[in-house]
Structures are given as structure tokens and as C-alpha cells.
Amino acid sequence: MMSSISLVHYIITSAQAWMVTRYDQDHTFWPAVLLLTCLSIYKAFVTEAFIPICSQHCWSEHW
Structure with a gap:
């Protein structure tokens, strides 16, 4: 399953x-494409940064 996600x-x-x-593309799309490209390059860093924020442990401490 993990190899399919990587592919x-x-x-x-x-x-x-x-x-x-592409040169025929409207230039207003470039910031969005570049942002998504940077996020995909730093995918491991982004996911590791959001794991503590989104973990269930943080939510369960408040109850």
C-alpha cells in the first residue's frame, strides 16, 4: 500500500x-503550483510537524 502512495x-x-x-499557462496559477511543489518536496517535514498538533493525545487531555 505504501508503494502505491509513493508512486x-x-x-x-x-x-x-x-x-x-509550460509557457501557455496563465501566470496566476504559478504561486499555487509552486506552493504545492514545495509542500510535496518537504512532505516528510510537514507531516512530522503536524503529527503533534493533530494527535489524539492532545485532544484527550482536555476531557
Whole structure:
């Protein structure tokens, strides 16, 4: 299952790189594409940063 997710991630990253190099694309889409590309490059860092924030342990302490 994990290899399928990695394959989809690599396909999406290559599609984003292709979208950045297109010259006929409207330039208003570039910030969104570049943001998503940076998030996909730093995917491990982003997920590790949000795990403590979104963990159930933090929510269960308040009850």
C-alpha cells in the first residue's frame, strides 16, 4: 500500500514540474503550483510537524 502512495506522490510531483515549465499557462496559477511543489518536496517535514498538533493525545487531555 505504501508503494502505491509513493508512486502517486511521484506522479503528482512530476505533473507539477511539468506545469511550471509550460509557457501557455496563465501566470496566476504559478504561486499555487509552486506552493504545492514545495509542500510535496518537504512532505516528510510537514507531516512530522503536524503529527503533534493533530494527535489524539492532545485532544484527550482536555476531557
